[in-house]
Amino acid sequence: MAFPRSRRVRQFYLSMLFLITGRAVQAASGIDPDIRREVSRLPEDCTLKLTVWPKGPGFTLRKTEAGTLRLLPPQETSDADMHMEIQAPALGFTLFTFRESSAAAASKGRITASGELALACSLVRILNRTEIYLLPRRIALRAVKRYESPPKKHRRRLHVLFRTLIFKPPGGSP
Numbered sequence: 001m002a003f004p005r006s007r008r009v010r011q012f013y014l015s016m017l018f019l020i021t022g023r024a025v026q027a028a029s030g031i032d033p034d035i036r037r038e039v040s041r042l043p044e045d046c047t048l049k050l051t052v053w054p055k056g057p058g059f060t061l062r063k064t065e066a067g068t069l070r071l072l073p074p075q076e077t078s079d080a081d082m083h084m085e086i087q088a089p090a091l092g093f094t095l096f097t098f099r100e101s102s103a104a105a106a107s108k109g110r111i112t113a114s115g116e117l118a119l120a121c122s123l124v125r126i127l128n129r130t131e132i133y134l135l136p137r138r139i140a141l142r143a144v145k146r147y148e149s150p151p152k153k154h155r156r157r158l159h160v161l162f163r164t165l166i167f168k169p170p171g172g173s174p
Contacts, residue, residue: 010089015057017096018050020164021130022059022071027163028130029069031156035129038122040067047072048123049080052092061123069126082115084123098135098143102127133160 029035042048042063051058060080061069086092091110094100102124105111113120128144133156141147150156 010093011057014052014089014092014096018052018057018059021096021127021134022061023164024134024160025059025061025126025130026069026071027160028133028156029126030163031159032129032133032150034150035126036067038126038129039063039069042119042122043081046119047078047080047082048119049083050086050123050127051083052086052089056086056089056092080115082113082119082123084111084113084120086111098131098139101143101145103145130160133157134164 029039044063044065046063047060048062048069049058049060060072060074060076062072064070086095086105087110091105095102095105095110100110102111106113106124128146129150131143132140132147132150133153134140135143137147137149
C-alpha cells in the first residue's frame, strides 16, 4: 500500500487507525486474561499515551479500578505516566499498516518513549496481543514479534471486534 500524498488523507487514515486500535485495546483488556495480567502489573491510575510526532493523532489509555484499560477522550489527555511517540507520520503509516513490528520500529529508533521503560514494554505487549485479535494470522505474524495464538481466539476475537465497533467500555459506564 502506497503512502497517501495528501496531508489530510494521511492524518485521517492515521486518526482512524489510532481510534480503532485504542478501542480494541480497551475491549481486549476486559476479555483477554493475558492482557488483564499485564494491566494488573501497572500502577493504579496509570496513564499510557501513544502519538505521532508532531501534533499527530494518538490515543491515551488509563487503568481503571476494575483492572482494565479505558480509552480517554482527546480533550482529557493530560500528562501521561508513559508517552510513546512515533517519529513521523510516514513511520506511523508503516507501523499501522503492519509492514513493520513495533519491536523492529523501536530498535530502529522510530519510536521513542518517555517515562518508565517497564510501562513502555507493557504497552507494546498489550498492543501486540490486541493485534493478534484484530488481524488475520498472516498479517499478525509480521506485526508482532512473537505470535502466540490465544485459547478461544475466535470467540474472543468476535467479542473484541464487537466491543470495538459499538465502543462498549469494559467497566460498564463510558
